Amino acid sequence: MIPFEYRRANTVADAVAAVSAHPHAVYLAGGTNLVDHMKLGVSSPTLLVDVADLPLSEITELPDGGLRIGAGVYNSDLGAHPLVRNRFPALSRALLSGASGQLRNLATTGGNLLQRTRCVYFQDITTPCNKREPGSGCAAIGGYVRYHAILGASEHCAAVHPSDMAVAMSALDARVVVASTDGENRIPMVDFHRLPGDRPELDTALTHGQLITAVELPAPPVGARSTYRKVRDRASYAFALVSVAAELVCDDEMISAARIALSGVAHKPWRARAAESALIGSPATEDAFIAAAEAELAQATPLAGNEFKVDLARRTLVATLRSLAQPAATEQERRWH
Template structure:
């Protein structure tokens, strides 16, 4: 690990001033991803700015019915929060499926948003990786690709985004709140993470001197009837092969509201907008779910090792929506 300086920030203003004055600095909260990257020398900051003392640890109800989540709220605390469990169960379930209890007790909401890919080639400094070293190539293409993306890929990168929490946030139309010396900026979650294009090393629209201070969830009534379903190689906290965050409301046999997002299939949480478009206002039945899922996955481009993901993603969408439909009918 490269030697670095350490600074503890007592407040947000000090934190953002400190990083503005130190171009090669990184904020650290829980450190569950950053420390690993520093050990591997993928991240090599000159200064680490500790933000764990900042007052960003509350989950608060907003006047309009939404919820504001401080960036330093631990994943375990957020998953157990009453407002989240009752209004946004898909988010609670996503957090609980994402890591062991020990990691959830350390990991923060802000850090979860900034997780970097778990691609094997990204972590292997003997392999070419455009995400780690722009312009070096991508050895994942034509390599071992079981965990890699099938949507939104490019010739430069086929890595997937690892977060479960962010899939639920995508389905909920969350807003990321960031602070810098220039003031506050609000970033829709749909615009926060980037697809690889020609620069897979640029993963978010957050600038190097911005600090995530909160995530805000709008009032989404349909989210009260929601589920997060995750398919993985083993039950003990593996990353998703495919995951689905879904919410469904049915009125008189017709889909009156629906939210869908997928994980494990792209370099960012994938909002299934085409599937939502087809479902909304149509019949709430398994055949409609199948058509919508097939249409959403139609643009998918597979590698030899991950072609199974295309059908798997469709099946997980259908199964999750069917479960929500059955639960709604039973109620």
């Protein structure tokens, strides 16, 4: 047994103060990722501050038609919420394609954003891993890399971020609301997670003691259609080889707005800026979708063993955009919800 202290927080301020004052403290909500890592020896906090009872479980409609999602909202409740299903189908589909029903009933919005990579070398404490032990090396590079990054990796780390929900939120321009000893601030989702660079142990822009209290989604543009497509090795309870969250606005068959993020390809949800730029002002045609995918993946640098991901990402992105450009397919997706 590895001993640790446990405290139950009564307020957000109490939670932030407790973790900020203790260098090896962490927050505990659903625990679906943290507890696994404690069992594996990947994480050894000496203080757990339980935030499960804090008043962070509400989904509130904002004046502009967006949503404020409390950090304690369970993934199953968020994916099934009528406003999410109707206004943000990409987010609903992403949530309902993640993990299993049992895990979605326990995993929280804030915890989902903070889940760590499922790289087999990160989870195996007998192997070197710069993310787990900075400076020890990266066993994945030159090893088994079927699930690893093709975009944004560094010589220090090629792991990918596992979340489905975070990919959809990145594409939808969400903002993460964070509490600290200095007050409250908001971090754009696209800036919340980090690429590895030479500090792969840092997953997010958070500093020690900061607590996610909510995520805010702006209202979707008028006429927007969004969806989420996930490709994985089996039909359920598997992480993405590649996934795409996308939103399009088409006026007279011309694309006037596009927001896209990819998963399974990078250390963070990958916002596909090159593809978005290529699409805006273009006709909603197969050729335009292919050109956008090519533009985004021109910067891909696969490892020996995951080269297939480049073509898989290209095909998945094109198929996702094609489905959004077809009204009949979109209506079927709405009925799916």
